[in-house]
Structures are given as structure tokens and as C-alpha cells.
Amino acid sequence: MNILIVEDGDSLRGSLTKHFQNAGHVVDSAKDLSSARQIWRLKSDSFDLVVLDINLPDGSGLDFLRVARQPDAEVGVLVLTARSQVSDKVHLLDLGADDYMTKPFEFPELDARVRSIQRRRLKKPVGLDRLPPFEYDAAQVTFWHQGEQVPLRLKEAQLLSALAQAANHQCTKAQLIDRLYSAEQAVTDNALEVHIARLRQKLKPYGASIKAVRGVGYRYDYVD
């Protein structure tokens, strides 16, 4: 992923850059509004994510947010704010930020929010598989229904794709657990049941369902 970090604190900017680079991302960084604009002019198309501080020495990050959030831009914006000005948070989202975090943050939370933005701001899928009533984007593990992304968590999307793509739309519990978790993660049947129950709730509005098959596992049902 290509990430632009706009943060005036040298040390925090350095830590963020290092953190994202360690995770294998390509990072550009700017210490103020003018250098952020300069970088943006040169390569705005290449960025997937902007991590943006609001209090900058030469102005407000909100100004840059307006630039980055132009209608054709597909970049995600995560705002970092140290402000306790309570109404700001609502305002930020109104201006088109995808999410915000108040300083200081924990890197696991930062990663979680970045992943979430990425899943919500996916590039329009090409070459979808038909899994009625949905269309499935295997590359990004997302489901679509009549052009709208179905709001599934990653694990739920993985479960649904496993079931919908399986022969007879049927999988064993072990198969499903393997799909969700790596070998070294200790997982119980209960975890699987919880995810299945939540997925069932989310499928209801689409007329699809998941049935338990005694002695086997689960089966995906959809009657057109």
C-alpha cells in the first residue's frame, strides 16, 4: 500500500513511517501542509491512504482533507487528532474523513482502523464471481449485491465464500475453521458457531441462509 503521512511532530512522524515500512508499505511523509500539497501534486494517484494530523504549523489539516477528498479520489483518509474540542469529531467525518483516532494511539488500533478503511474503500471490483444472490470479489474477499458492498467482516466473508463455493454449498466444521484460522491458533467450535450465527443475521435481509447439517457441518441455502 502507498501511504502519505502528514504529521508535524518529527518523532511521531518517524515512528509512523517506520511502523508502516516494517509492515511492508511504501511511505511518503510531510511535516507541514505545504510539503504535503507538493507531494500530492506530484503523485496523488498513487496513494491508497493518507494519515493526516489536523494541527499543522502552516494551517489546518482540514484544508488538505478537502483536497484529498475530491470526488474522483479513491484514497482513504485517517485523521489523527489531539483535540478534545468535542464537536470536531463529528465534523471530521462530515468533511469526508473515513475515520479518526485521537492521540496517542496504539499501533494495533491504528492497524485495525487502516485495514477497516481499506476494506471500505476498495477499488471497484473487476471480474466478479456469481454466487447468488451475491457477486464475489475473490481478490479482496468482498461480497457485492446490486452494486453495493455487503457489510461483512473479513471472517464472515471468508465463511460465506467457503460455503457458497463448496460442492453442494456444504462444508465441514473443520474445513471452515481451517479457512478462518491459521494452524497455530487455538480455536473452538464455539468460535465458529458465533461467526455462523452473526453471518446468518446479516444474510437474512438477502433471503440467504446457513443451515446446520447434522454430523457434517453447515450448508449455504439460497432459493431464487
Add this chain to the structure above:
Amino acid sequence: MTMSTKLPSIRRQLITRLMTLLVLTVVMTFIATRQVAFSSLQQAQDQSLSAVAQVVADSLVMSDGRVDFTLPYPAFEVLAYQGPEALFYRVVGPASETLAGYADLPVLESNSETLVYRDVEVRVFQIEKRIRNDRPPVKVLIAQTQDELNKTVTSIASRAAFGLVGIFCLVAALVFAALQSGLRPLRHIERALSERQDDDFSSLEFDAPAEVTGLVNTLNRSLEKHRQLLDRSRAFIAEATHQIKTPIASLAAEADLLAQEAPAPVKSEIAQLAIHARQTSRLAEQLLTRAALRYREGLQHRKRQPIAPLLDSVAAGFEPLAEEKDVAITVISEPKNCVFDAVTLREALVCLLDNALKASPNLGDIQLHAATQPGGLEISVIDQGPGFAADLPPGTGLGLELVRGVAEAHGGSFTHSHREGRTCCTLYLPQ
């Protein structure tokens, strides 16, 4: 805050003063008119009485050593014009003997006099005529009652007084109309101020008459000062937060990175450093949020609005973190429109949901539930965590105090309980 009215209303003051003035003027007019009318009517009566007395006196003659005269009845007719007054006369001879008329009508020292005769007030006129130089003069007295005269005088004075009352009423009506239109700009100001939002400090803009321009300008200057004060206070809160939190954020982030690379013996100590830095920051955040909220408490931001979008948006903010822990956040919102301040309620719910998510076990469920209760709205955050221990984790106490502050600012309450493996935090907001 309502100011009690300590001074009587301008209208009442005006009525009191006008009434006093009216009574004084009417009484004075009545007395003065009465006096003028009385003196002029009495003058006329005196002239008539004098004329009649003169006619009687002219007819006096000496005949055979006796005083002889005729009563000129046509002359009495003149007096009849005065109205149905009773008439008395007396002719007193040179030896003070009564020659004709009422013998008990007293002789006067002067020409005319008002006196009580036979229990009524009469005006008496007396002239003297010397028939023979060697004898004392003959006296002719003509007297007339004054009832009708008094009635006429009272009637004239009353009419003058009534006329004055009429004019006074007209003037009073004009004064009240002027007062009404004079107070209109003040009512305009009152309405303009009471209809605006509590944090609207913009200038009052309308055409005020010259007398009120000073007041409007003073109000506008005061509003402007308040706005500047508010801006400074907001800027201070934002600046203070930024100044405190950015270095702490750097400290925490650097400690995180250092901990990843550090050798095992110091790894956990560096990780602890990051945890402490975040706790410090969380405290600072909550103190500053509380300061910002306390500042809002004085203002009335509560309004009727849909509750579901607020709950959905708060829950959506936690979704990425909840997904990491496989925790589901369910929003159940029964009521539609409720009265609340969206900004402070959001802060309270963020605080509760943050606690709930931290306390929730993996795969746990959190419910954000709004329900209508008798007289109010109840919002609960229910999680499967262990509840609040006696020694709360750092920051939690302050956070709960913030939540309680928000509930109380809404005139409501905050309670929490732990039962059957579920912790329930409830905000009750009266509606």
C-alpha cells in the same frame, strides 16, 4: 435564569402618576371654576337686587307726615329671572319701625351681605333714602335665597371638570400609544435574543430608533466580548490538548517500536513505558473533554432529534477494533426522536463503549440499547465483561465521572450493575 421584577411596570407607574395629576387638576379646576362662577353670578344677583331696591326707594314719598310707597311688582319680575328663588323685603321707617315686609329681616351695616335667614342662605341688599333732611333715612331691604345660584355654580364647575376628564382621557390614550410604540424596539430586542441559539453571539441587526441605538450598540459590544472569550477558551482547550498529547503520542509510539526490536530482558519494561504514556494521555484527554463538556453544560444544546443515527455512528467508530476482537456490537433503538445534546451524549457513549470493548472477552457481544421508559429515555451499554472492580483501571473512574456529568447535565442519572455475567451501564435522560 429569570430576573424577578422589582420595579413596578412603566405602565403602572404612568397610570399612578396620571391619576394623581388628574385628581389634583380636576379638584383645582372645580374649586377655581366654582369661585369664578359664583362671584360673577352673585354680582349679577346684586345688580338685580340693587335695581329692585332702587325702584322701591324711588317710590318713597312723604304724605301727611307719613312715609308712603308702592311696591313695584313688575320690578320683582326681574328677580324671577334668577329662577325659583324665594324673595323677601322690608321697608324700615325713620324710627326703625317696619313699614312693610318681613319685620325679622335684619338691617345691615353695609350695602350687601350674605346671611342665614329662616334657616336658608340669603343674599340681602339694602339702600337708604333720606326723605326729609331732619329725619333719619328710610331703609329698603331686598333679600333672595341662593339655592338656585349655588346649583348653577356647581353645575358650571362640574361641566368644566368633566370636560377636563375627557381631555385627560384623550391625552392618556395618546401617551399609552406612544409608550407602546416606544417599547416596541425593546420587545424586538427581547425576541431577537430569546430566539437565538445559546452559542450565537452575532450582532443584533435591525433598525432601531435613535433612543434605543445606544442600548443595541452596548448589547452588541457585550455579545462580541462574550464571543471573543468563548473563542479564546476554545482555542486554549484545543492548544492545551495538542501541546500535551503530541509529545505523549510520540513517546508511546517510539516505545512501541523500541519494544518490537529490544532484547527480551528490557522488552516488557519498554512496553510498560508505552502503557503508562497512554494512561497519562487518556487522563489528560478525559480532563480536557470534561472541561469542554462542563463549558457546554451552561448552554442549552438539547433538542429533539433522532437517536438511532447517533448510536449507529458511535458503534461504527468502534467497528474496526471490535472486529479485531471478534466482538459484535448490536444497536437496538426503540424510540425515534428524543431530547438530548448530541455532542455530550456522543462523548458519554464513546466512553462507555470504549470501556465495554476493553472489558469484553473475544467473541463477546456488546449491546447498545435505547429504550423508552416512563418519563424518559434509557440508553444502556451491556457487555460480557467482569464489571467494575473496586479499584478501577486508571482513567475509568474519570471516564465514568464524565458519563455521570453528562447524564446530570441532562437532568438524568447514570447507574451501572453487574449481574449474571453481564455488565450494564445505563444512562437515564428525562424527556
